[in-house]
Ligand code: HEC
Ligand code: HEC
Ligand code: HEC
């Protein structure tokens with residue numbers, strides 16, 4: 110059906126005989142174009158020494174192709190959706206959560222949004238079949254490590270401090286090593302709210318600049334079961 114409608118449009122253009130009008134740039138294309146270059150590009154080469162950064166394969170720069178090419182830039186930068194609109198349990202659970210298909214369909218059931226997009230056709234297909242989208246996990250610490258999102262997010266640590274500017278990544282990639290030295294380094298030195306805001310692309314205000322670093326425990330048993 111979708112392919113048929115594209116073919117119909119193309120042949121209608123061909124019949125008119127003129128050159129096709131310059132393709133109208135979609136919000137998604139615009140957001141991805143503007144985002145490109147704002148964040149370091151992944152995947153990039155990494156040679157780290159720590160054991161488990163390759164836990165899922167890849168370590169820093171790991172950027173698996175997803176079942177649907179979901180663009181963070183258009184949803185966060187252009188449509189201004191909050192991270193926790195989709196990662197709904199970041200404040201209350203160790204696991205930040207991934208959005209249900211119904212969250213996506215809240216908007217994408219509207220047939221006016223990119224009616225010819227193959228990616229949105231895939232989304233509709235999962236919805237019709239009542240199947241969850243099999244997103245490929247990007248970040249993972251080993252099973253013996255305890256990582257509570259809510260403790261960090263509630264303490265005001267910005268997502269981007271640890272994940273980089275996901276809002277500028279057309280395809281999500283692993284930004285930080287996630288190794289023990291990285292965790293302990295921040296716990297010992299302390300999290301500076303101003304640095305966290307900068308990492309997220311905001312200009313820190315005077316309150317943030319004056320705020321003391323937030324230190325955290327480095328007892329083995331806090332991070333290891
Ligand atoms: C409209 C919903 C939506 C919004 C808003 C959103 N995300 Fe996501 N996010 C997703 C989906 C869907 C995935 C899985 C597909 C992918 O990796 O692109 C994902 C994946 C991720 C991942 C990788 C997860 C893994 O497997 O390790 C991170 C990190 C992430 N998002 C962070 C953020 C941050 C930070 C923000 C705000 C700046 C944000 N997201 C806003 C839907 C959203
Ligand atoms: C608040 C409404 C809203 C929500 C929620 C939302 N989207 Fe979108 N999405 C949009 C709009 C608007 C566009 C941009 C259309 C354009 O580029 O003109 C878009 C673009 C896209 C694109 C780009 C398609 C292409 O061919 O370029 C994909 C893929 C997509 N969304 C998937 C998802 C998925 C998966 C979810 C759930 C995790 C989701 N969206 C949640 C409104 C939303
Ligand atoms: C202190 C660093 C840190 C902060 C802050 C942080 N994350 Fe994470 N995130 C991680 C680590 C480490 C993992 C891997 C956790 C694991 O394997 O249990 C992860 C995993 C994820 C995943 C994948 C989880 C899954 O079940 O697929 C998503 C999505 C995610 N983070 C989103 C976010 C969002 C959104 C925020 C901000 C609201 C955020 N993170 C803040 C470090 C962080």
Ligand code: HEC
Nearest residue numbers: 255256260264270287291292295296300323325326331332
């Ligand atoms: C960017 C800084 C930063 C990074 C990176 C970071 N943390 Fe934290 N972490 C914090 C802060 C700040 C707190 C304290 C929150 C509070 O005061 O409630 C904290 C708290 C915690 C706690 C709760 C401690 C308690 O008292 O119960 C655990 C567990 C934890 N972190 C594990 C980890 C692990 C595991 C990693 C690496 C995968 C990690 N953190 C990476 C900043 C960080």
Ligand code: HEC
Nearest residue numbers: 159160161250254287288289290292293296327328329332
């Ligand atoms: C802030 C969180 C945190 C604290 C505190 C912490 N660890 Fe870890 N540890 C990790 C993470 C994350 C990993 C997995 C990533 C890696 O291998 O670097 C890890 C991995 C390890 C490993 C496996 C290394 C390997 O190469 O396989 C050992 C052993 C270990 N930790 C021992 C300890 C001991 C002993 C302490 C106390 C002195 C401690 N850890 C404190 C987060 C922590």
